[in-house]
Structures are given as structure tokens and as C-alpha cells.
Amino acid sequence: MENKYNVGELIYDGNIYDGMNIEIADLPFYSRWFDKKMNGSILELCCGTGRLTIPLTQEGYNITGVDNNTSMLKQATGKANELKIPTRFIESDIRCLDLSEVYDIIFIPFNSIHHLYTNKDFFKVLINVKKHLKKDGYFIFDCFNPNIHYIINSEKEEKIIANFSTKDGRKVVIKQTMIYENKTQINRIKWHYFINGEFDSIQNMDMRLFFPKELDAYLSIHGFKIINKFGGFEEEAFENKSEKQIFVCKKEY
Numbered sequence: 677m678e679n680k681y682n683v684g685e686l687i688y689d690g691n692i693y694d695g696m697n698i699e700i701a702d703l704p705f706y707s708r709w710f711d712k713k714m715n716g717s718i719l720e721l722c723c724g725t726g727r728l729t730i731p732l733t734q735e736g737y738n739i740t741g742v743d744n745n746t747s748m749l750k751q752a753t754g755k756a757n758e759l760k761i762p763t764r765f766i767e768s769d770i771r772c773l774d775l776s777e778v779y780d781i782i783f784i785p786f787n788s789i790h791h792l793y794t795n796k797d798f799f800k801v802l803i804n805v806k807k808h809l810k811k812d813g814y815f816i817f818d819c820f821n822p823n824i825h826y827i828i829n830s831e832k833e834e835k836i837i838a839n840f841s842t843k844d845g846r847k848v849v850i851k852q853t854m855i856y857e858n859k860t861q862i863n864r865i866k867w868h869y870f871i872n873g874e875f876d877s878i879q880n881m882d883m884r885l886f887f888p889k890e891l892d893a894y895l896s897i898h899g900f901k902i903i904n905k906f907g908g909f910e911e912e913a914f915e916n917k918s919e920k921q922i923f924v925c926k927k928e929y
């Protein structure tokens with residue numbers, strides 16, 4: 677990824693991440709699709725703190741998680757060990773992934789592709805997914821459907837987007853501001869952290885937006901056939917007002 681775009685350290689501090697991200701509304705969706713390849717091997721790219729990896733492994737799926745952030749993986753391993761769950765986590769950048777196995781399912785959940793800031797980065801990942809996916813395997817991922825109205829309104833105001841406590845005892849409030857770059861399609865989000873009532877720091881949360889038609893085209897150009905494109909985790913059809921783009925793909929060649 678280009679140095680000028682990044683995600684601040686506090687955002688991917690494992691403890692803070694887990695304090696903030698307690699929702700698992702996407703879990704039943706992934707679980708339903710994993711059932712279709714019962715006993716298959718599954719690779720999760722950008723697994724983070726194991727928010728999904730751990731409960732899905734508890735459900736009996738055989739998942740390997742990959743992430744490039746040491747703090748997130750430390751948190752994931754700590755939680756898995758505490759629960760005595762046999763998980764496998766690998767530290768690697770998914771743009772240069774090179775594992776010796778191929779998988780029945782590869783998934784990239786929770787908007788993680790927004791951290792692939794250039795087309796070159798995203799295409800490297802598509803090539804790596806193809807290399808590690810079995811012939812009939814599924815490639816599943818989710819991201820936002822860019823909402824221009826939301827961006828325009830959010831650019832106008834600073835607002836509180838989170839207020840939570842971490843397991844290690846920090847009270848965290850986050851205020852958000854953003855400026856969208858038309859040229860790069862990168863939403864330059866800033867999270868203003870207040871910890872235990874005191875201003876702490878401003879952290880970047882840069883997110884590359886992917887418009888629906890461009891994603892469809894990128895997948896097709898890289899040899900993926902879109903089996904389903906949903907607008908939400910209840911498998912609603914993807915439409916104008918959908919908040920999400922959720923793809924289920926197979927290899928076309």
C-alpha cells in the first residue's frame with residue numbers, strides 16, 4: 677500500500693478493535709455458505725483479531741486466518757488460546773500471499789478490501805486468491821456500497837461514532853471527520869480518540885471506495901464469475917440503496 681494512505685495504530689490495536697467491534701451480524705451469512713463446503717478448508721484474509729475466525733472455528737469449520745498486523749494477530753491468538761480453540765493464524769500481507777495449500781473457500785470479511793488503496797494492490801490480491809482457490813471453490817467478500825449522500829453529509833459535521841470500554845480498562849470515545857478524494861476514490865477518514873475523558877490522538881482510517889460496476893468488471897477481468905451479489909447479510913438483492921456489496925464468486929478459468 678502507498679505510505680501516504682494508512683490506518684492509524686490505535687485503530688488496529690487489538691484490544692481497542694475488540695472493544696469497538698462486538699457485532700457479529702455477518703457470522704450467520706458466512707456460516708451458511710461454509711455449510712455448502714462441509715469439511716472443506718477455508719482461508720480468511722484480513723482475519724484481524726479473529727472476530728469471525730474464532731466463533732466459526734467453534735462451529736466446526738477448518739479456518740486459517742491471515743493478517744499483516746501483529747497486534748491484531750496477538751489478540752486473536754490470545755483469545756483462541758484462552759478458549760482452547762485450535763486455530764491457525766499466519767502473519768502475511770495478502771498482496772504477496774504465498775501458501776503451499778489451496779482452499780475450498782477464501783473469504784475477506786468486514787470491509788477489509790477498503791484497505792487496498794490502489795488498483796495494483798487490489799489486483800495483486802485477486803491474483804493471489806485465484807492461485808490459492810480450488811477449481812470449484814468459493815471466493816466471498818463484503819464491502820460498502822459507496823453512498824455519496826452519506827459522504828457529503830459526513831464531510832459537513834464531526835460526529836461521535838463510538839463510545840465503549842476495552843477489556844484492559846480504557847474508556848474510549850471516537851469522533852469522526854472525513855474528506856473524500858474524488859481522484860483516488862479514497863475516503864480520508866479521521867478518528868479523533870478520547871481515552872478516559874482526555875483527547876488522545878487523531879488516527880487515519882483511509883478507505884478506498886469501490887463502485888459497484890467497477891468491482892463487477894475487476895472480478896470478471898481476473899477470471900471470477902459472480903454467482904451472487906447481495907446487498908445485505910440476509911441475502912437481500914443488491915440494489916440502489918444497499919449499504920453493502922457482498923460477493924460470492926467462483927473461478928471462471
Ligand SMILES: C[S@@+](CC[C@H](N)C(=O)[O-])C[C@H]1O[C@@H](n2cnc3c(N)ncnc32)[C@H](O)[C@@H]1O
Nearest residue numbers: 722723724727743744745748769770786788791
Ligand atoms: C476491518 S479489519 C477486519 C478484521 C476481521 N476480519 C474482522 O472481521 O473483524 C481489517 C483487517 O485487515 C488487515 N489488513 C489490512 N491490509 C492488509 C494486508 N495488506 N494484508 C493483510 N492484512 C491486512 C488489518 O490488519 C485488519 O486486521
